[in-house]
Amino acid sequence: MRLTDEMRKYVGVQTAVQRTCDPVETGAVRRHAQAIMDADPIYMSKDFAARTRYKVPVAPPLFPSAMMRLPFGEPDPVDERANDPDYDGGDRSRLLGLPPLPVAHTAQLNGGTEIEVIRYARHGEWVGVQMRYRDIYERETSKGWMLFVVVETSYFGEDDKLIMRVRETQIRR
Amino acid sequence: MNAVPAEAKQTYFEDVEVGFELPRLRRGPLTTMHLVRWSAATEGWRRIHYDQKFAIEKQKLPGPLVSGEFKNQLIWQLLKDWAGLEGWVWKTACQFRAMDVVGTSLDVWAKIKRKVPSEGYGLVELEFGTTNTEGRESTQGSALVALPYRGGTAVPYPFVPPAVDPWAKTAS
Numbered sequence: 001m002r003l004t005d006e007m008r009k010y011v012g013v014q015t016a017v018q019r020t021c022d023p024v025e026t027g028a029v030r031r032h033a034q035a036i037m038d039a040d041p042i043y044m045s046k047d048f049a050a051r052t053r054y055k056v057p058v059a060p061p062l063f064p065s066a067m068m069r070l071p072f073g074e075p076d077p078v079d080e081r082a083n084d085p086d087y088d089g090g091d092r093s094r095l096l097g098l099p100p101l102p103v104a105h106t107a108q109l110n111g112g113t114e115i116e117v118i119r120y121a122r123h124g125e126w127v128g129v130q131m132r133y134r135d136i137y138e139r140e141t142s143k144g145w146m147l148f149v150v151v152e153t154s155y156f157g158e159d160d161k162l163i164m165r166v167r168e169t170q171i172r173r
Numbered sequence: 174m175n176a177v178p179a180e181a182k183q184t185y186f187e188d189v190e191v192g193f194e195l196p197r198l199r200r201g202p203l204t205t206m207h208l209v210r211w212s213a214a215t216e217g218w219r220r221i222h223y224d225q226k227f228a229i230e231k232q233k234l235p236g237p238l239v240s241g242e243f244k245n246q247l248i249w250q251l252l253k254d255w256a257g258l259e260g261w262v263w264k265t266a267c268q269f270r271a272m273d274v275v276g277t278s279l280d281v282w283a284k285i286k287r288k289v290p291s292e293g294y295g296l297v298e299l300e301f302g303t304t305n306t307e308g309r310e311s312t313q314g315s316a317l318v319a320l321p322y323r324g325g326t327a328v329p330y331p332f333v334p335p336a337v338d339p340w341a342k343t344a345s
Contacts (some may be wrong), residue, residue: 035214066215110241112268119331
């Protein structure tokens with residue numbers, strides 16, 4: 001797949017800052033911590049957290065990146081496309097309205113990630129999210145030309161200050 | 174799950190040297206149940222991570238894959254626990270070099286590459302990776318971790334980045 005002028009126009013396109021559909025829920029924190037097999041007491045113990053500089057239970061460091069969920073009542077792509085043999089299960093960026101690139105049915109792999117964390121999200125806290133296409137470029141590999149799409153996602157706390165930033169490189173072939 | 178002891182040992186900047194390797198974190202064998210649990214916890218439904226038929230027949234992969242997002246969680250767990258309650262994992266940058274197919278185990282490792290004294294805390298640059306059952310380095314990357322000075326105060330929380338970012342010249 002080659003980079004086109006039409007695709008280049010997407011560099012810099014971004015969404016507004018949007019609040020996630022749920023705050024940081026205690027149950028979601030528990031499920032997340034269990035899924036990553038990390039039983040750090042700062043995630044769930046009020047007594048333990050009170051003795052730390054966090055003061056209250058916090059979510060795992062990268063938890064905000066899993067907060068882009070399908071809002072209740074929105075069109076459900078899983079229900080609509082579960083029987084579509086080409087449906088790959090979806091792209092969370094569409095939940096925030098980042099327009100998809102004009103490429104069809106391409107395999108997508110995670111080519112790498114840069115992460116910066118300033119603080120942990122607290123239980124009960126609402127988080128704001130903003131996404132943008134930071135860069136799009138192409139490279140010739142042993143498997144042919146591939147597209148590298150760098151998507152930057154910024155997460156903000158209730159004080160509107162940055163709590164975390166993720167730059168993910170998607171490889172399209 | 175491994176719990177962090179309530180009074181876990183704090184790592185100080187003066188205590189570590191270039192070349193020091195952190196105690197490894199091992200997870201696995203990672204089964205389809207682990208991958209489905211991760212998908213459910215995050216409500217991420219990309220089929221290559223749990224749908225064997227789709228992964229093999231449609232995407233021509235050797236099987237369902239452990240997601241890069243999941244591997245990042247393990248890397249941050251290793252670094253967080255090592256930094257201790259008064260340290261801070263500030264940044265990581267990594268690339269996924271090989272696929273980790275369901276059934277593999279992952280050893281997460283990290284080694285100190287550079288020490289950068291800074292005002293109020295010390296920065297430690299580490300290289301890290303994940304080694305799978307086949308012995309392949311499936312993830313490679315670098316991290317910046319802030320550690321308190323012995324006798325000093327905890328690293329500020331929320332974290333206050335240093336005046337000079339050691340990665341500033343290489344950041345994309």
